[in-house]
Amino acid sequence: MLQSRKEDLIWPKMEASRCVGLAAPLQYLFLFIIFATFGSVQANTHHQKWEVAYEFRSPDCFQKLAITINGRTPGPTIVAGQGDTIVIDVKNRLLTENLAIHWHGIRQIGTPWYDGTEGVTQCPIVPGETFTYRFVVDRPGTYMYHAHYGMQRSAGLYGLIQVLPPAGMAELFTYDYDRSIILNDWWHKSTYEQAVGLSSKDFTFVGEPQSLLINGRGKFNCSNVRSGVCNETNPECLPYVLTVVSGKTYRLRIASITSLSALNFEIEGHNLTVVEADGYHVKPFVVKNLNIYSGETYSVLFKADQDPSHNYWFAVNVVSRKPNTPTGTAILNYYPNPPRRLPPTMPPYGPLWNDTMYQLNQSNAIRSHPDYIHPPPLTSDRMILLLNTQNFVDGYLKWALNNVTFTLPHTPYLIALKEKLFHGFDQRPPPETYDYKNYDIYAIQKNQNATASTSIYRLGFNSTVDVILQNANTKNPNNSETHPWHLHGHDFWVLGYGIGKFDPEIDPKRYNLVDPIKKNTVALHPYGWTALRFQADNPGVWAFHCHIESHFAMGMGVVFEEGVDKLGKLPTDIMGCGDSKYLKRP
Numbered sequence: 001m002l003q004s005r006k007e008d009l010i011w012p013k014m015e016a017s018r019c020v021g022l023a024a025p026l027q028y029l030f031l032f033i034i035f036a037t038f039g040s041v042q043a044n045t046h047h048q049k050w051e052v053a054y055e056f057r058s059p060d061c062f063q064k065l066a067i068t069i070n071g072r073t074p075g076p077t078i079v080a081g082q083g084d085t086i087v088i089d090v091k092n093r094l095l096t097e098n099l100a101i102h103w104h105g106i107r108q109i110g111t112p113w114y115d116g117t118e119g120v121t122q123c124p125i126v127p128g129e130t131f132t133y134r135f136v137v138d139r140p141g142t143y144m145y146h147a148h149y150g151m152q153r154s155a156g157l158y159g160l161i162q163v164l165p166p167a168g169m170a171e172l173f174t175y176d177y178d179r180s181i182i183l184n185d186w187w188h189k190s191t192y193e194q195a196v197g198l199s200s201k202d203f204t205f206v207g208e209p210q211s212l213l214i215n216g217r218g219k220f221n222c223s224n225v226r227s228g229v230c231n232e233t234n235p236e237c238l239p240y241v242l243t244v245v246s247g248k249t250y251r252l253r254i255a256s257i258t259s260l261s262a263l264n265f266e267i268e269g270h271n272l273t274v275v276e277a278d279g280y281h282v283k284p285f286v287v288k289n290l291n292i293y294s295g296e297t298y299s300v301l302f303k304a305d306q307d308p309s310h311n312y313w314f315a316v317n318v319v320s321r322k323p324n325t326p327t328g329t330a331i332l333n334y335y336p337n338p339p340r341r342l343p344p345t346m347p348p349y350g351p352l353w354n355d356t357m358y359q360l361n362q363s364n365a366i367r368s369h370p371d372y373i374h375p376p377p378l379t380s381d382r383m384i385l386l387l388n389t390q391n392f393v394d395g396y397l398k399w400a401l402n403n404v405t406f407t408l409p410h411t412p413y414l415i416a417l418k419e420k421l422f423h424g425f426d427q428r429p430p431p432e433t434y435d436y437k438n439y440d441i442y443a444i445q446k447n448q449n450a451t452a453s454t455s456i457y458r459l460g461f462n463s464t465v466d467v468i469l470q471n472a473n474t475k476n477p478n479n480s481e482t483h484p485w486h487l488h489g490h491d492f493w494v495l496g497y498g499i500g501k502f503d504p505e506i507d508p509k510r511y512n513l514v515d516p517i518k519k520n521t522v523a524l525h526p527y528g529w530t531a532l533r534f535q536a537d538n539p540g541v542w543a544f545h546c547h548i549e550s551h552f553a554m555g556m557g558v559v560f561e562e563g564v565d566k567l568g569k570l571p572t573d574i575m576g577c578g579d580s581k582y583l584k585r586p
């Protein structure tokens with residue numbers, strides 16, 4: 001069942017607030033027309049059938065096995081209206097691999113079992129099986145979907161979701177055309193080789209990607225690769241082209257689904273006005289280039305206002321890790337120049353990769369639009385302080401939160417909790433904090449051993465929770481990495497960022513409680529902290545994890561539970577694994 005939410009009414013509310021200056025009778029007439037027109041609009045159902053399979057693909061000219069949806073990677077873009085229902089029959093044709101698909105940014109209000117997080121909300125879809133996801137897209141904005149099983153995301157199982165406001169509802173910004181791009185990083189090693197390297201005692205990291213893809217296309221230099229496997233004239237790796245008409249304004253929806261890289265996005269010679277972040281309206285600000293972390297989406301506006309006699313570059317560069325990947329490029333084509341004519345310049349190389357202050361300042365600039373502020377509660381009921389470190393468990397390299405590294409249970413939490421299968425996971429609560437008074441975040445951790453656990457944070461239903469992510473040195477000297485953290489089932493307020501150690505006595509006094517942006521993914525900067533607040537008002541079990549695929553595979557995540565007792569009967573199609581074997585009915 002769907003709960004009704006204040007935000008569900010955001011578009012009519014926005015229209016109403018705009019009439020404040022009108023005389024009262026006119027205002028009521030206007031409201032009457034609005035509700036007469038839109039109140040009766042029927043929500044639509046969009047039904048798709050997806051076949052998920054491995055196929056040989058050459059997105060960057062180098063041939064490898066990729067996971068496709070109906071033959072495509074990236075998969076189809078889902079376009080729907082606010083309040084519409086999405087029904088997707090997913091047939092697993094991977095032959096030897098399980099599968100699960102997560103609808104990233106969709107809160108799954110009333111349908112926590114279709115969040116698509118294997119081990120948390122469902123059993124995996126086994127080869128040959130068809131599983132039907134059914135959920136409502138309740139907020140307009142830009143979202144995405146991707147695999148949430150093993151490391152399948154980096155094999156190409158991803159795509160975009162666009163949720164449009166009801167027809168006729170004005171938006172806060174204007175543009176002539178709506179376009180979207182999805183960014184990704186790409187490896188030539190199979191995801192199996194990557195996963196085995198990460199989970200071996202003889203740890204091998206995935207390393208920097210070979211290519212960066214824009215709408216599934218990149219270009220690898222094939223000159224040192226044996227022939228046959230790499231072919232730069234393969235039409236599959238022709239660059240993506242966006243054609244523009246001089247003088248027009250474009251809304252560009254940008255999503256990053258990278259497995260590792262933080263990216264910087266630039267359109268040569270064109271300013272970008274940031275207007276949307278993770279589905280929320282941003283107080284517009286202008287940048288030359290935009291940092292985008294894995295799991296984030298933005299909308300930017302740009303005007304085709306440069307010399308129209310030639311084409312320009314889209315350029316994507318790695319930031320926050322020492323880059324060893326060429327710039328990802330696509331072409332901004334000014335009509336009527338030939339679409340694939342290369343720009344006469346070199347692609348922009350972006351800002352300095354290790355300029356943390358540049359990244360932090362841009363993160364800080366993302367505030368709620370003044371006409372669109374959802375104020376946060378001024379206080380919280382609980383604070384969870386999570387120290388992010390690299391550790392060892394029995395000699396295996398892991399990531400840990402407060403020295404606990406996350407492992408998935410055999411019986412998904414949602415099923416274990418609802419069906420009271422409590423032996424399915426560790427019932428002890430994980431640590432709420434770490435020894436922040438004595439811990440040196442700039443040093444390699446003294447005790448590098450961590451424990452592996454399936455324990456979860458159980459939140460009071462409707463309580464307000466603060467999570468403070470604290471970054472630290474990795475196991476390598478003078479090294480701290482950027483981690484994009486993603487919360488399932490909720491959007492959180494970003495209350496603040498800082499560099500150094502978070503002080504629970506002082507730093508909360510500096511929180512932005514006036515116009516914080518709401519998001520579902522946020523960056524934790526090197527040696528920094530990020531403070532979030534959310535309301536535990538969505539009954540279910542929700543993952544909160546680093547969106548770097550290899551880091552989650554190495555245990556960098558936690559799980560929150562709230563209000564599971566409020567849920568009705570679980571659908572049996574999510575069952576079938578672990579202790580839920582016996583619960584599945586045909």
Ligand SMILES: O=C1O[C@H]([C@@H](O)CO)C(O)=C1O
Pocket residue numbers: 205474475476481550551554
């Ligand atoms: O998880 C990681 O492992 C490596 C490195 O820290 C191992 O020493 C790396 O760069 C990561 O992001």
